[in-house]
Amino acid sequence: MTEPLIIDGLHKRYGDLVALQDMTFQVSPGELFGFVGSNGAGKSTTMRIVLGVLAADAGRVTLGDKPIDLHTRRQIGYMPEERGLYPKMKVGEQLVFLARLHGMSTTAARESVERWTTRLGVDQRVGDDVGDLSLGNQQRVQLAAALVHDPRVLVLDEPFSGLDPVAVDVMSDVLKEKAAEGIPVIFSSHQLDLVQRLCDRVGIVARGQMRALGRVDELRARDGITLEITGPPTSARWADGLPGVLAADYRIADNLTSLRIDPGIADDQAILAAALRSGPVHRFAQSTPDLTELFREAVSA
Template sequence: MTEALHIRNLSKRYGDLVALQDVSFSVAPGEIFGFVGSNGAGKSTTMRIVLGVLSADAGSVAVGDTAIDFSTRRRIGYMPEERGLYPKMKVGQQLSYLARLHGFSPSDAAASVTRWTERLGVAERIDDNVADLSLGNQQRVQLAAALVHDPDVLVLDEPFSGLDPVAVDVMSAVLREKAQSGVPVIFSSHQLDLVQQLCDRVGVIVKGGMRAVGTVAELQSGHGAILEIVGPPATLDWTSGLRGIVDVAHDGPTTRLTLDLAVADDQQILHAALAAGPVHQFRTSKPSLTEIFREVVSA
């Protein structure tokens, strides 16, 4: 039975540098959790502590009620940001070796290697050295290495980096399948549109501290609405003096307004826009995860 991954009050310092400060969140069974932040924000440090590659100065990591130890760690599938495959070892031999390190018999390891290389589209390269593969295929093999021992938890650091759109679709489908089987999945990525599409919840880390955690809908509800108006020229500054406008941005004929819905009056805004010139489009949308991320980081 799969259990939740709990990260509680993690802190880590390197001399005067605070890498993590009281970081806490959980990933439920069957949940895909997107872990996002700028370079150096603390994503990889957190993941390395989960795997025991680094030790925390304070805090704890547990799967269910069990603190992470050697036995628990064997239940985790990990994909590091710095790819950790042996470049001069054949793909099939390497994956079989990793499966057997996790306790698989030779026959079970062989069956798992066949399953995952076929599923990830690298079965025809099973007898090639990793170094002879393209970067995208190396990425697929690295994911197979995280999956080959049938883990109860998946922790993936930048798994989509360098993948073409077809490979992104394959990897996304695999992560959804693992989550549907009850596995908690956490991955980091700078591709925020992909995070928004794929994840049940998202955590934003800034300078070692968690700044926002929730579903995309929950994060959107806390960051106002976006109103796009196509028509009135930006040079007229027709939005001046209108209530509830948090930010104004112009892109050619399009004016994008970030609104405080508690104060803004869309009919007043429409009236002002019509007074400035013809309005060809007037629509409200929610901020994207990319826009929310920029706002959280800048704050």
Template structure:
């Protein structure tokens, strides 16, 4: 799926400005940003719920139209189910709207309600379910027609840890099948563990885009060396070392390094020449720390 140069304005408010990214087959893409950043607007344009002022959305070589939209599984952030309709009947109804036969629709309904742990509630009205179970049914509605693309807006909201694990497994399984998956979430630790790539959106613009490890290390990685003396001259001038600092309280020397060009074995050898090394470990900012940095600059 290719999102290319989307622009959207509401009067004087710019909702999207040159929003561009793509999601490859079999890739799980995390779409993150503060409330109002433009995530839901982008997803609604992908689905055709909103029209962009400029730009295009395509699947493969074809611009997305009514037929290709039928192949997308969409889960809105807001509850999109009929509250006084029974779970099973509703899922079958939605599957039929996507062109499935009555038998295929019933089979798919039973398969997904069992997979997501709500099979015992298929005769219940949606409004009688807990918020977590309503969210499970929403995911079943997105999956009921065996889509070839998944677009999920805050799919993990309101779920308990067990349900989060189940939903994560489903998304991984779909990615293994070659289905591109895009989802938004404020649970950044979950995004970090689940996604292949991440896009961080700020005020309608894509401010950071790339693999999780790539983004976390884009401003350097911290290498902590415990053992060498406070005199840090042993580390100065080494390839890939961007900055050096010594912390007397922990006897640790912290090096900010560029992981693309730094040679950790050369750094270790240099440290050992001036004394024993008791700890030698790298760490990169978490996605949460990176997110704070991106949205505040």
């Protein structure tokens, strides 16, 4: 079991531009952490500070209680948003070279390259120049470069960019497998449906600050859960005063009642019983906002 990746109070400024302000969170061993925000929000800056590519003006990054030094960085698998591979170098030679830079023997590096290129579906392209590959295959090779040295931490910037649906499934399975091995995995993505489906926790960043942080289900339920009930006459305002009902919206035209409820107080069965006392119930459904809605709220705020 590895240690948590801890980002503590990072500040970064470029002249008058504040890129990061008190960026604080941690990624636990075995956790898939989604790091989301608009372009320029501070995601890549944070990741580059983790890797030591940039220096923070204040704050620190540690793996457990140990600062990230050169030895620790060799144990991190990093995938930049921009293509970071040599386009005129053969795929296999390049991956072996990168594995050797991380301290692997030549034999171990070649075995790992064979394993990961096969796993990611680019084993038939190991003799090709990286620049001759499609963008999707370049992305697969880039992920292989992040994994080839068996890292203790994964930091991936837009790993799903440019991938077809089959490759997205392969990538998703690999990230879940690495998390299951006890590795902290952090990745950024604009594909919020994937983040919602894959991640244990998510951080939403805007203008260099963390605007929302927590488990996906907790964030989705933090402003209450919505119940939609069709059937009982809305003119009766039958849900007014029920325990745990935070707000009620009655659409008289189609007898649709929309209730925002506090899940810790409201009893959905008591609400259903109250609806049935007012008339027949044709539909009784629960919904919570998806991550896209939460993202819009956090960014606009």
